[in-house]
Amino acid sequence: MNEADLILSATWILVAVLLIIQPWLTRKNVLFGVVFGNDNIWKDKNAKQIRQRYLYAMVFGTAGITILLILYVTLARPSEGTTVIAYLIGIAALLIFGTAVFIAFHAQTCTLKASQELDANLVSEKISIETSLSDKQTVISAAWLLLFFPILIATYVVAIAGYPAMPAKIPAHYNSMAVDAWTVKSWSTVLAPLLTETISAAILFVCCLLTRRAPASVRGNPDAAPQYYRFRKYMIILMILLNIFMELSFLFIEIGFLTPISPLCSDLLIIPDLILTVAIFYIYFRFVRVKKPKGPILDDDAKWVLGMFYFNPADPSGYIEKRTGIGHTLNFARPTAWVIIVGIIVFVVGSIVASTH
């Protein structure tokens, strides 16, 4: 198995596992995008059965799609390009299947909720806010985000100012010990890593920016998501650190163009990357899964179409946190949401067309 296959397989497994364990990642009072008054629902017999059926459906479904892909690749022996296309179609199939199953179980959970007695904790039209908390206490300072720039700028400086000093042949690939492939120096080969670095940093930057605030229209009340301010601060700091190590690996690539450096430098970065990834999951688990929601909880099921799309014309926010507590989604009642969706589609289609011509 070569490196590309390894990355594709790892991504495949990650997508499949995340789809399968989805209900075990959300807050305990939210099941398939349906909000309940407290986390007793997690221990409810019927809810357990719903989760179990979901687990079976997802495990068999994803295994089926995986087997189909493996059969196609081993029997038809397609070219490398066709394999990648088959893989991408497979990932799309996984996501569509996962979404369809989620919607089906969302409907089952709605039925379960309707069959239960009305929970006194659930309030449908009331939102509470603690006004004594200042922005300083609840929102991480924007100054932290400046940490995105020093290494990024350093990489640009090394690439652009160092270009004349780079040898005619520059490293194209490293194995664990030394360079195992070389390429001819050109602006495109030297700047390509910068493009990847800038896009990755920009995505993380936007993630941090969006994580800074969480509107109460999603949280419901100060205790529906306990210590959520701290959770968001930790997450942002972890994302900033992750970004610093990511940028460092690109800086090493550009320095490697100038003068040979040991691949060990980049390899060692995997250690903090792994530690940070584990830390992100740990903090997520500690704050979202372990903390118990208290007090009135906003029942805004009606504003979440199929439990996953937020549609609330009364809410001016364009981006809002997912009700599960992690990630963001668009408010599809705002025109900007549709502009962004169309923009992304145009970008993806455009880049595919551009790469094939």
Add this chain to the structure above:
Amino acid sequence: MLLTINFASDEPIYMQIRNAVVTGIATGVLHDGDTLPSVRTLGAEIGVNLHTVNKAYKLLQSEGFIEILRNHGTVVHAGDAAKNAAQFLENVGESLHAVVSEAITRGVDRSVIHKMIDNVYDEIGGKIS
């Protein structure tokens, strides 16, 4: 202070914000110098238009319950005068509500009530000054 907004209520949201602050001052939950969230923060938190929050804050400012300082945000003004006024508004709210309800059921136009209040103010105010 815990500010609760009821979207199902007939009362406009800006009035709910205003009333919550007035009640907070009257009941001693809000103290002199306490800060309130900025218009932007509160709007984003509740999920309402910034103009709605601005309207509430402007009203509170004109009534003397808060001060909007350029660099220090929105500060509660709960001095004795403000506290008295807040307490009065709190106490009189229900009886005023009853008077207006009766006026509506009896078909008395709001301009007549306005005029009546003006007259009483003139009459008593004239005597005091």
